[in-house]
Amino acid sequence: MPTWKNWAGNQIAHPLSIEKPRSDEELLATVVSARERGETVKVVGSGHSFTSIALTQGRLVSLENMSGIVGVDTDAQRVTVKAGTTLADLNVLLDQHGLALANLGDITYQTVAGAVSTGTHGTGRHLTGLAGQITGMRIINGLGQITDTDETQNTEILRLGRVGLGALGAITQVTLQAVPAFRLRAVETPMRVDQLLEEIDTHVDTNDHFEFFWVPHTGWALTKRNNRTEDDVSPQPVVRHWIDKVLIENYGFGAVCAVGRLRPKWIPRLAKALPSSGGREYVDTSYKVFASTRLVKFYEMEYSIPRSHVVDALNEVRSMVDSNGHLLNFPVEVRFTKADDMALSTSYGRDSAYIAVHIYKGMDYQPYFRDVEAIMRTHEGRPHWGKLHFRTAPDLAPAYPLFDEFLQLRKRLDPNRVFANEYTDRVLGPE
Numbered sequence: 288m289p290t291w292k293n294w295a296g297n298q299i300a301h302p303l304s305i306e307k308p309r310s311d312e313e314l315l316a317t318v319v320s321a322r323e324r325g326e327t328v329k330v331v332g333s334g335h336s337f338t339s340i341a342l343t344q345g346r347l348v349s350l351e352n353m354s355g356i357v358g359v360d361t362d363a364q365r366v367t368v369k370a371g372t373t374l375a376d377l378n379v380l381l382d383q384h385g386l387a388l389a390n391l392g393d394i395t396y397q398t399v400a401g402a403v404s405t406g407t408h409g410t411g412r413h414l415t416g417l418a419g420q421i422t423g424m425r426i427i428n429g430l431g432q433i434t435d436t437d438e439t440q441n442t443e444i445l446r447l448g449r450v451g452l453g454a455l456g457a458i459t460q461v462t463l464q465a466v467p468a469f470r471l472r473a474v475e476t477p478m479r480v481d482q483l484l485e486e487i488d489t490h491v492d493t494n495d496h497f498e499f500f501w502v503p504h505t506g507w508a509l510t511k512r513n514n515r516t517e518d519d520v521s522p523q524p525v526v527r528h529w530i531d532k533v534l535i536e537n538y539g540f541g542a543v544c545a546v547g548r549l550r551p552k553w554i555p556r557l558a559k560a561l562p563s564s565g566g567r568e569y570v571d572t573s574y575k576v577f578a579s580t581r582l583v584k585f586y587e588m589e590y591s592i593p594r595s596h597v598v599d600a601l602n603e604v605r606s607m608v609d610s611n612g613h614l615l616n617f618p619v620e621v622r623f624t625k626a627d628d629m630a631l632s633t634s635y636g637r638d639s640a641y642i643a644v645h646i647y648k649g650m651d652y653q654p655y656f657r658d659v660e661a662i663m664r665t666h667e668g669r670p671h672w673g674k675l676h677f678r679t680a681p682d683l684a685p686a687y688p689l690f691d692e693f694l695q696l697r698k699r700l701d702p703n704r705v706f707a708n709e710y711t712d713r714v715l716g717p718e
């Protein structure tokens with residue numbers, strides 16, 4: 288049996304087959320034959336989810352041969368891409384047309400379909416996650432039908448299914464609303480975390496993209512402010528950029544993590560050596576500022592909570608880390624997005640803050656993540672679908688006002704559960 292594993296290496300599948308269709312027709316043939324034989328199909332992206340969302344014991348389908356631009360509407364600034372296109376490739380293709388995505392997360396290895404299906408997001412008080420930029424999709428549903436959805440046809444799928452967890456069908460192409468290409472001025476500075484939390488609304492509201500990383504066992508946070516600018520590109524010198532973004536953020540950080548795994552008691556002292564370079568500032572093309580190289584592997588959980596809860600929730604995490612004796616060598620990342628209207632989006636109906644916690648690969652993440660999850664539950668938390676969590680359908684349903692409507696849509700599009708796996712059984716329910 289073939290083997291597939293995710294980026295972090297914590298999810299391994301032994302599917303019946305791994306298929307790499309080159310066209311909608313080939314993918315359709317896979318879905319139709321799986322349905323006839325009572326098998327399941329799992330379309331995977333780049334395997335950058337930490338949860339078992341992309342695992343299957345059925346037929347695993349990679350869209351690595353279905354990549355690239357289908358069409359660009361320069362007047363409407365909309366681009367249609369094949370679903371297997373990575374965000375990294377999409378950024379370059381958009382740039383060639385003078386366009387860009389309005390916002391991105393901190394890596395671009397994901398496929399477009401994989402990223403939107405889990406509600407992938409970046410930071411920015413007036414911006415939603417990537418799925419909020421979708422204006423149309425083509426999807427092969429569990430009945431073996433190819434369906435287009437946009438503002439004029441099959442609107443219910445667009446309304447409810449943009450964050451679909453792969454449970455509604457195989458997306459073969461996506462149309463996204465882009466914006467004119469832009470540059471960002473990046474300013475990164477360390478701050479005392481207490482002062483930062485006192486002024487949090489000012490920081491979030493006066494920057495296009497604000498985020499910070501609290502360094503556990505210290506009173507420090509590293510802040511990142513990215514703002515649109517007309518100034519010319521002034522990237523860091525190549526060597527400095529490589530030292531900061533690749534060497535220190537990855538290898539230096541990796542060494543700290545590796546030592547911490549062997550000698551957990553040293554972690555609080557090591558934490559003080561974590562990279563807070565003392566500050567840097569540069570201007571570059573938007574997507575080059577948003578995304579970084581990630582070489583150090585880790586496990587992650589991320590919770591969305593109402594933005595107004597962020598100070599209390601983070602302070603509770605800080606106290607819990609001390610009182611429960613967790614020894615942590617990864618910063619806690621905090622980001623912000625605007626409310627949206629997508630049924631299973633973690634930002635549905637509320638301006639949100641995101642609190643993300645990490646553990647170095649190979650270390651036991653459960654005690655820390657469970658303690659953080661317990662805090663997030665008390666703050667109306669919704670877990671990122673692609674990042675580790677312990678929630679199940681019965682306690683997720685009340686967190687999503689349109690949960691039942693999503694399940695009804697799923698019943699219509701995939702009545703035989705061709706696209707189900709253990710993860711969708713767990714978080715959506717088997718029926």
Ligand SMILES: Cc1cc2nc3c(=O)[nH]c(=O)nc-3n(C[C@H](O)[C@H](O)[C@H](O)COP(=O)(O)OP(=O)(O)OC[C@H]3O[C@@H](n4cnc5c(N)ncnc54)[C@H](O)[C@@H]3O)c2cc1C
Pocket residue numbers: 294295329330331332333334335336337340341350370371391392393394396397398399400401402403404405406407408409452453454456457458459581671672673674
């Ligand atoms: C280092 C790292 C950094 C990250 N940074 C961020 C971040 O900044 N912000 C954030 O929100 N998340 C982040 N993530 C999480 C990541 O964006 C999501 O887990 C995303 O879903 C991964 O995309 P993928 O292409 O790897 O999809 P996969 O993990 O392979 O699949 C995810 C889901 O999408 C479905 N899917 C994929 N393709 C299709 C298709 N064609 N049709 C239907 N369903 C499909 C799969 O079935 C599965 O259910 C990060 C993850 C890592 C490992």
